Amino acid sequence: MGTVTAPTRSRLPPEARRSQLLxxxxxxxxTxxxxxxxxDLLAEEAGISRGLLYHYFGNKHDFREAVVRRAADDLIAQTAPPPGGDPLERLHASLAAYVDYVLANFEGYVSLLKGSAGGSEAVRAIYEEVRGVLSERIFTEDPDGEFIADTPHNRLVVRGWSxxxxxxxxxxxxxxxxxxxxxxREELLEVITGALPALVRPPSAG
Amino acid sequence: MGTVTAPTRSRLPPEARRSQLLxxxxxxxxTxxxxxxxxDLLAEEAGISRGLLYHYFGNKHDFREAVVRRAADDLIAQTAPPPGGDPLERLHASLAAYVDYVLANFEGYVSLLKGSAGGSEAVRAIYEEVRGVLSERIFTEDPDGEFIADTPHNRLVVRGWSxxxxxxxxxxxxxxxxxxxxxxREELLEVITGALPALVRPPSAG
Known part of the structure; x- marks a missing residue:
């Protein structure tokens, strides 16, 4: 392995190498x-020195924050709803991707949730940002409010639904x-997908 | 004040005095x-020595845990639904008491929620216990499942609704x-009260 990956690594520009480490x-x-x-763990797994890691990520906190940021970006990208079609089917597809993401990243995700309450300010801010993006998507993906009208009532409901x-x-x-x-898994998806239209007011009720 | 309260205090049996301090x-x-x-703060507010407080509550952690336990007992007692009547009206009354409790104990309650994720094991356990009691009440208050059938699906839904x-x-x-x-406040109560029947399956659907 070393003879294959080492040359590849050395040829990568710093940004690409940093991205690979993230x-x-x-x-x-x-896990x-x-x-x-x-x-230490990342250095060992990557087969590089701690010093080199600190070269890419200033300190322990910056390193963790950068990894959480990358994980958050992955989550947002992977849960993007398909471009068109029935609103409920698009929501179902997005939530299926969310469930699969959480399962695939379980330990880290749960620790982020716990950390979002008790952890560092920076990690908490990323968590809040992700929640905001995912909630906002409910409205931006439906600009005419055909599925869910953008009202104070529905914004509160979407927050609770999240x-x-x-x-x-x-x-x-x-x-x-x-x-x-x-x-x-399908029953879970049915519950969380169906919960949103069950909770919001129909557009006519404003 | 001192001349009025000091003798009263000294006549209280230890358990009553401890309860008063809680x-x-x-x-x-x-706040x-x-x-x-x-x-230190409690000693100052109660007008007694720190040493006496440690006599009642072994150490700082035991003291905080005892206060949280008392706050949890208060919450459970105050949100008990009225004894009979329409299930939705009973739920509304219980939730109104919950909203008022949270507002009246806001700083402490929010810090308990955050602490429940990042805080001490003991405080987290009390928080989980309260959530369990309040959720379980949905089913114990409706033993025949006329309002909400006791099914795995509905238990999951009640957890999400909490x-x-x-x-x-x-x-x-x-x-x-x-x-x-x-x-x-009334609109908020309408949202959270209405959310439960909107989310659960009707008894006939199991």
């Missing part, structure tokens, strides 16, 4: 909490990993 | 986070205290 950091987060993601979705996906993921999930 | 701790939590609730309710009450409370609430 991807590795995100992959490590799938580790944010606190467990250390510079919390509900997060809670259910985490609960279901925890149960599933412990072999005690009581509903299937 | 009530004071809960009142202090209304302070859990981290700000120190033994997260939605918590998020909306905290968001609304924060906005209200900042003078930028976009809906009234």
């Amino acid at each position: 991807d590795l950091g995100v992959r490590l987060l799938a 580790r909490s944010l606190d467990e993601l250390s510079v 919390a509900l979705t997060e809670e259910l996906v985490i609960t279901w993921g925890t149960d599933r990993r412990a072999g005690r999930a009581t509903v299937t | 009530d004071l701790g809960v009142r202090l939590l209304a 302070r986070s859990l981290d700000e609730l120190s033994v 997260a939605l309710t918590e998020e909306l009450v905290i968001t609304w409370g924060t906005d209200r205290r900042a003078g930028r609430a976009t809906v009234t």
Whole structure:
């Protein structure tokens, strides 16, 4: 392996190399909490020195923040709804991607949620930003308000629905990993997809 | 004041005195986070020595845990639904008491929510217990499942609804205290009360 990857690495420009290290950091987060993601671990997994890592990421906190930022960007990209079609089907597709993302990045995602409350300011800010982007998407993807009218009432409801979705996906993921999930992935998706139209007021009611 | 309260205090049996101190701790939590609730502060507010406080509460952590436990008991007691009548009206009354409790204990409650994720194990356990009691009540108050059938699907939904309710009450409370609430207390109650029947499956659908 070393003879194959080492030359490739050395030819990468610094930004590409940094990006590659961030991807590795995100992959490590799938099975580790944010606190467990250390510079030592990444250096070992990447087969490079700690000093070189510090060259790319100023310090331990900047490194963790950069990995969380990358994970957040991945989440936002992967959950982009398909370009056209029935609003409920687009929401279902986006939520399916969200459920799969959370499952694939479970340890890190759960530690981010916990950290979002008790963790560092920077990580909390990224978490809030992601929530904001995902919630805002409900309205920007429906500019004419045909599915969900952009009203103060519905904005509050969408915020509550986001919390509900997060809670259910985490609960279901925890149960599933412990072999005690009581509903299937499709049933979970049906619940969280159907919850939004069940909660918002129809456009006519403003 | 001193001449009135001092003799009263000295006549109180230790358990009653401890209970009185816990009530004071809960009142202090209304305008302070859990981290700000120190033994020094309580001693000052109660007009007694730190040493005496440590006599009642072994150490700083035991003291905070006891105050949170008391606050949790208060919340559970105050949100007990009225004994009979229409299920939705009983739910509305219980949620109205919950909203008022959160508003009256805002700083402490929000810090408990944040602490529930990042805080001490003991405080997190109390938070989880309260959530469990409040959720379980949905089913125990409706033993025949006439309003909400006790199914795995509905248990998952109630868990999500709890997260939605918590998020909306905290968001609304924060906005209200900042003078930028976009809906009234009654509208908020309408949203969170109506959300539950909108989300669960009717008893016939199991």
